[in-house]
Amino acid sequence: MRIDILTLFPGMFQGPFTESIIKRAIGKGEVEIHLHDIRDYSEDKHKRVDDYPFGGGAGMVMQIGPIARVIDKLKSEREYDHIIYMSPDGQRFDQKEANRLSLSENIILLCGHYKGVDQRVRDHYITHEISIGDYVLSGGELAAAVVVDAIVRLLPGVIGDETSALTDSFQDNLLAPPVYTRPSDYNGWKVPDVLLSGNDKLIDEWREQQALERTRQLRPDLLDE
Ligand code: ADE
Numbered sequence: 001m002r003i004d005i006l007t008l009f010p011g012m013f014q015g016p017f018t019e020s021i022i023k024r025a026i027g028k029g030e031v032e033i034h035l036h037d038i039r040d041y042s043e044d045k046h047k048r049v050d051d052y053p054f055g056g057g058a059g060m061v062m063q064i065g066p067i068a069r070v071i072d073k074l075k076s077e078r079e080y081d082h083i084i085y086m087s088p089d090g091q092r093f094d095q096k097e098a099n100r101l102s103l104s105e106n107i108i109l110l111c112g113h114y115k116g117v118d119q120r121v122r123d124h125y126i127t128h129e130i131s132i133g134d135y136v137l138s139g140g141e142l143a144a145a146v147v148v149d150a151i152v153r154l155l156p157g158v159i160g161d162e163t164s165a166l167t168d169s170f171q172d173n174l175l176a177p178p179v180y181t182r183p184s185d186y187n188g189w190k191v192p193d194v195l196l197s198g199n200d201k202l203i204d205e206w207r208e209q210q211a212l213e214r215t216r217q218l219r220p221d222l223l224d225e
Contacts, residue, residue, distance in 0.1 A: 002078070002105070005148075088137075089131065112140045194206045
């Protein structure tokens with residue numbers, strides 16, 4: 001899979017993409033992530049990429065020119081399954097969308113800043129918009145990092161234990177059951193006996209029932225879906 005990220009702040013991805021699962025996925029060649037600094041595509045002598053909104057009002061708007069030039073260049077090189085604008089206006093990101101996007105060959109994520117991008121970018125280039133929640137971030141970068149993380153960990157071969165991603169919370173609209181590890185008794189706080197029983201059938205049943213109970217208590221809305 002190839003992910004192209006269009007941003008004014010490529011440095012913001014340094015931490016998230018150079019540690020843990022994403023770092024390993026890149027190392028194994030399971031994903032290629034290319035960061036494009038939109039400013040490099042400015043034709044302005046001061047490398048400007050934003051301007052005042054027509055009609056007045058507060059804040060600056062990212063211009064179409066530099067963004068269009070990056071996207072046109074990328075589209076001339078390969079086909080893209082999705083060209084996504086990270087925006088609080090977008091569809092709320094969830095596990096189902098992560099699963100769907102993880103089946104893509106090539107995707108572009110566009111990160112907005114200031115008051116957002118010129119509407120014509122959204123009208124003519126963007127296939128859909130994603131929000132990671134009903135709050136406004138200072139830019140799309142952190143949201144894009146969240147989306148990339150959720151997608152990349154689903155790619156075959158990325159997580160060591162192949163079944164692990166499938167047993168995550170949300171994969172079947174249920175939260176994950178509680179997990180424990182050694183010691184089995186910490187100052188009198190004991191691990192449930194069933195997990196030490198060695199009886200796989202009983203353990204599976206217990207986990208299912210716990211997942212259901214936890215979902216009922218913490219996220220009853222998931223059971224309505
Ligand atoms: N950009 C700013 N806020 C955002 C959000 N909540 N989700 C996605 N992109 C954003």
